[in-house]
Amino acid sequence: MASDATHDPLSIAYYCTGHGLGHATRSIEVCKHLVERGHSVTVITAAPARVFLREVPSARFLLRKAVLDAGSKQLDPFTVDVKGSLEDYYNTAVVRRDEMLAAEVQWLQSNNFDLVVSDVVPLACTAAAMAGVPAVCVSNFSWDFIYSEYLTTQRRTEFKRLVWQIAQDYSTAALLLRLPGYVPMPAFTAIEDVPLVVRHARKFPAQVCEELGLPLDAKLAVLIHGGPMLM
Template sequence: MNQNIRSLLHCSFSVLFFIIIIYSACNIAIIHNMVAIKMGMKQQEEYDGDGAAAVSSTQKMVFAYYVTGHGFGHATRVAEVVRHLILAGHDVHVVTAAPEFVFTNEVHSPRLFFRKVVLECGAVQSDALTVDPLATLERYTEETVKPRASILAKETEWLKFINADLVVSDVVSTVCRVAADVGIPSVCVANFSWDIIYLDYVMAAGPDSRSIVLQIAEDYSNCNFLIRLPGYCPMPAFRNVIDVPLVVRRLYKSTEEVREELGIADNVKLVILNFGGQPSELKLKEEFLPSGWLCLVCGASDTQDLPANFKKLPKNVYTPDIIAASDCVIGKLGYGSVSEALAYKCPFVFVHREYFNEEPFLRKMLEHYQGGIEMSRNALLSGHWKPYLERAMSLKPCYEESINGGSPDLAGDCFGKISCFSQS
């Protein structure tokens, strides 16, 4: 089967399975209908022009989807789920500090609403590879801890105003408490939780900051269940857990179309440099790349001059198409980059980032599927790229798990778990 078709089916099935689970938190009857559809009632399915499943629903719902503003990985996976929710006829209110273009690249609909709100700071970084634990805790205290009472009151009022049926969080903790206070169900979607990330920072800052982690964990414990994505770290705050396959954005263009649009010959080796903004010390030079290679740079500033064998990509570029058309990725380990590299079988050369407890688990998943190798920070900055690129070309990424993400067996198993949760 053509790789792009396989990738498209992978995304559609995985996200469809994901949506089946989300519906369950609001109405078990809807889950029953959805599972029935997946288990044989094909006549109830429709498809859009791009081949993505549009699922019939017996009830229109209002989703309040909270998305952390930290990095693009959260927003990109949410965008794909939101696209399917909109396609199924529901209203989705996205609450985030992330750029709107991440979502509007995927969805154009009057049923999609945006609310620009900062409810947590994520991790404070001085550049793409440097996390500042103390600055993170200080900002979190100022933006989330001190105004907590005001945040709870405002979000309670807003959820009532939009008549939300379900709160989905990726992975803002405070809103789980808000949903419980309002009396509506909530679901978290994550491969990590902020209490586990901040635990490392508290160890660096000292025990006086311990209450931050305890409050985050307590807030998470109010959600009905966690939809746990692959590459997950331990998340003991959640009582009920459902595992799902990778959720990644679908492809729109073939490798040939991408190369033609960028004016790149078929015989040129492509590497995409994707750090969400390059490390501040990184000064790109022509000799960094072997002969016959071209580097596509994500996040380059408008004023940054690049050598002839480096090419800037627009800030709103649709990276899944670029990754699928590339021979290799150089970047940091985050869910968005890792999941898309695995899904589209693009070798990943990664650089370690301190103070981010998500990383060891993404690394384990990446290496398990023969999809990545580590480059030292010194090698990145000094331009010693050639041996890593050559080694990456020998990798054979083999992630196939999620192609069956929407299978009847998995959906049925999910329904069984949800039924148990609802009766407990």
């Protein structure tokens, strides 16, 4: 795709949560499109670098490793460690919040970014606001919604404050691009619904069946379970 002739190229800081690989795969598709339009994108994530770099081979695409949130901690593919999840986020993004914010603000300003995109790292929104850079979130859920469900069994005061802090972070974003299958996200003041973002198939069905040694008319089901991410 040619560069966008109607707009000057932007320098974009794209924050992607390191929780699982679903956020990474959809972020990759958005980043591909942005780079193809002539923009420069730097991804900030705790997800494996190879997942991004092998998919977007461009000099305008960079990656910076950073841990700015914690996601959900899973004991196995079917069980969430509710208490551990809240403790992980608290120790990651609350205890060191001031230090992390100062570092991100300085980094955003020193690199002259035009836009921050977040999927869906809370602290990135506040850092952008403090740096004077507009922030856009891309997601179908927010961590304040997820963690608020955990408060039904974990009622410690610091966990309640954690959820409110995340909501306040999101409220500083200029816009939420809301993907299908969304949950309530009242923290965002401006919302625009967008189509589903998915990876594009690289092989025809016949190729897949041939590689797997299956007949063309075989009916396939793919079972995917969440679980610890292999780094």
